[in-house]
Amino acid sequence: MPLHDWTRVSAGTFHGFHNAWITELSRALNNGVLPSPFYAEAEQVAGQTGPDVLALEMDSRQFIADEVLAPDGSSGVATLLDAEPQVTVTQVASDAEVYSERRNRLAIRHASGDRLVAYIELLSSGNKASRRMLDRFLDKVYSVIEQGIHLLVVDPYPPGPLDPQGIHAAIWNEIDPSTPFRFPDARHLTAVSYHAQRPPTAYVEPLAVGQVIPDMPLFLDGTHYVNTPLESTYNAALSVVPKHLRERLVEGA
Template identity: 30%
Template sequence: MPLLDHFRPPLSLKRHWHSFHNAWSTYLAEALNQSLPEGYFAEPNAQFGIEIDIATFSETNLPDSTPVATQWTPRSPTATLPFQPTTDSVEVQIFSTQAGPTLVGAIELVSPANKHRPTHRNAFTSKCQTYLQQGIGLVIVDIVTTLSANLHNELMERLDLQPVSLETGLYAVAYRVAESDGASRLDFWQEPLTLTKELPTVPLFLKGGLFLPIDLEQTYHLTCTRQRISE
């Protein structure tokens, strides 16, 4: 199944990209659970930016027994700093159960919100940096065509690394934190993605040494088929 543009017409007018990403993460987790050895499991985790408003209201005829929530208030904050939490998260998390559920790997499917603003990109790369610094295996897959930011390059800058940058807008990158001769290193495998071309297979290195092939084409094709998306 060739890679389609889920973010521009005509497909974007017929299908919702977030529904596709949600389904893709589910089928990726399903495929992993069929190949992971005993003691491991994969779970999809899709969260999109949803705002919850907490409304205030005034009611004059409250009974005397009603608790008053304003009897105590905190002092002014010590500091107020700009902060952007990760709004969209579409990922597959792989856990080891040997010492309770422990995260050992993650596959991140990039959303438009992850690339939209510098603060959003910073939140996404911060999460990826945390994974890598903990030795957690990571794969990033970016098929978003409407924004040009390259999160792999920004992650490398965040880690203060200067490898050959990815010039392509769409890509899959697999990362492995390894150690040799007493020194840690970061290995990664870059795969450019192209519309109308099939997707590659990339390695997923789990913390602890195990690695698995992630057949992006197989799960992408399955998702398109189950979602009734055709070329």
């Protein structure tokens, strides 16, 4: 089922779907997509209800065997040397601009002691509802990438006055303002994977209402990634949306 126009329903309806999508992503990643010792776990921000992001971690008690990350197809793990992610736009930050004079306000930590590897962030309309909310989100994203934690961001909402070229353009302006991003065509929704190396690389796939959502890379380390099943998990999560609201979404697709 293609991507829907989520502006046709309330923020509360999307919130329920958002939580279900995170659950379905966690289920898929932990049941065949991720190799051992990696695992995904939903995390909740204080003061909010329901999961906010999906964290990818590595069990600190285990080692990564060479065969686990070998790109033989059996584990689903790909390597940049053999399979560059298939996206519309790839951006590599300029060494001169990366992290210059930038504040670091948010410390990312996890109580389990296992090593945090990556985050999946599904945006809601509230993330871009005001300058304060957007700045909070950008600070969080910048801090994550600065710490070498990989990131996959999906924004199913169209650009607004605060992000006229979409959420990736706003994020990339924090990382490397010397190479601004502009949408290459009429697709103005966003899926973007950040490979948190130095300098960072962004793999950007513009999306549109009515378009099938492609799998997106989620990086495990400097060279290896898995393809995240966005479309199948999106479809599974839709079952939590009440029937009459699903029909409203379909009318807008």
